[in-house]
Amino acid sequence: MTSTTLIVRRYDTAEAVTLEVRGARIASIEPLDDRHQGGELAWIAPGFVDLQVNGYGGQEFSSADLTVENVAAIMRRMAEFGVTRFCPTVTTAGFDVLAHAMKTIAAACDADGQVARRVLAIHLEGPFISPIDGPRGAHPLAHCRPPDWDEFARLNDAAGGRIGLVTLSPEYENAPKFIARAASEKIVVSIGHTAATSDQIRAAVDAGASMSTHLGNGAHRELPRHPNYLWDQLAEDRLTASLIVDGHHLPAEVVKTFWRAKTAERVVLVSDLSGLAGLPPGRYASELCDLEILDDGRLVIAGQRQLLAGASRPIGDGVANLMAFAGADLRAAVDAASIRPARLLDPTPAPMGLEVGAIADLACFRLRSSPAQKTHVPNTFEAQATYCGGEKVFERIAVG
Ligand SMILES: [Zn+2]
Structure with missing residues (x-):
């Protein structure tokens, strides 16, 4: 069974976590210690x-x-x-x-x-x-x-x-x-x-x-x-x-x-x-x-x-x-x-949130404020990686 470990930030709690995908499902979600909770992590949802x-x-x-x-x-x-x-x-x-x-x-x-x-x-x-x-x-x-x-x-x-x-x-x-x-x-x-x-x-x-x-x-x-x-x-x-x-x-x-x-x-x-x-x-x-x-x-x-x-x-x-x-x-x-x-x-779908046992249909992304923006509310979205049933189906290739 394939296994992937992601170091990411939860979209719902803003908590930094290590999320493990095994096979098609989320196998574990563990909090990361504070040292890793910088501003660099991608969101996961x-x-x-x-x-x-x-x-x-x-x-x-x-x-x-x-x-x-x-x-x-x-x-x-x-x-x-x-x-x-x-x-x-x-x-x-x-x-x-x-x-x-x-x-x-x-x-x-x-x-x-x-x-x-x-x-x-x-x-x-x-x-x-x-x-x-x-x-x-x-x-x-x-x-x-x-x-x-x-x-x-x-x-x-x-x-x-x-x-x-x-x-x-x-x-x-x-x-x-x-x-x-x-x-x-x-x-x-x-x-x-x-x-x-x-x-x-x-x-x-x-x-x-x-x-x-x-x-x-x-x-x-x-x-x-x-x-x-x-x-x-x-x-x-x-x-x-x-x-x-x-x-x-x-x-x-x-x-x-x-x-x-x-x-x-x-x-x-x-x-x-x-x-x-x-x-x-x-x-x-x-x-x-x-x-x-x-x-x-x-x-x-x-x-x-x-x-x-x-x-x-x-x-x-x-x-x-x-x-x-x-x-x-x-x-x-x-x-x-x-x-x-x-x-x-589908009013009764299988669990699809960020929880252990849910199908690993996942989006990793970043939000940014465009330079023209006066407030700090992010208004630009960039997908980083996408998982369907645990399989990575997209990953942004870093440029430069
Ligand atoms: Zn229409």
Whole structure:
């Protein structure tokens, strides 16, 4: 049985420890004596669990071109960000493209045990979303449609039953019925890309919806001051909100307000990485329009620097930003990117915290304050090493 010893600092107690991994599990955690408790140790935390990854490095999951090799390649890249489990996210398209993506992800899981382990579930975002400009976001209008259980069931069959999360808009008349059916099959239903009224949101939650997808994005540019679907979802304690805290999708004040309103119990971080994330700055053709990656990493519609076309920063940036924007402590911010999203999809998972006997899905990382930053709150995240089931799947090579 392989064994690894790590000298690190716990994210939850800030204690310096020697952590031993034996086989797939954490075998021991021992405090280090004070002499070693300098400022140099990397943090250690449960591996990140990202519920929304659309693709990476030039490949979208929602694509007629997706191959089994692409799925495995994206999985490997996620390890560079401390991500040990994630939801490949398949977005609005025609049935054939969706079915191809489902079949391909399922085949990738069947072909490779690592893919099967690290794909927590498939997230189907759309096609049952609002057709209205603003709420629809960048999803293609031609393919937005009302919820259809038969279509969903065929897609889930193609996926080998792996769809664990579906984002839809409850603005359609048959939405509550669809939501109740999905919830009865233990599929998490998340409200997103919606123009729903207060009554429709309440009906969706009564039927079993339990999440809001990237709350505050995929919304109208202007809304009535109240009521509106943002207040409705913020005030609804039965909904956990996923947030994209990349510094671009939500202003810091909004992140802070959402965090305070929902509380740490009801917030999860997602990256919402676009398939173009990870490519160098430049112009790229997509099926809908030309996109551009700017020097600061923002992904925008080409020539329109203000219109975000997707996300390009990994979930660890969200951890650092949540601390800087909302005053979250490291433990709460990391839990929002790891334990909490894992529990949402699987309420009774095996122990995954930093405890003896837990599966060794681990992220080692550093947080830094950028020189431009006036406060001492760290706002830069850097993954150092990632372990999946005790196996080292990423290590940053020191430069210089
Ligand atoms: Zn979206």
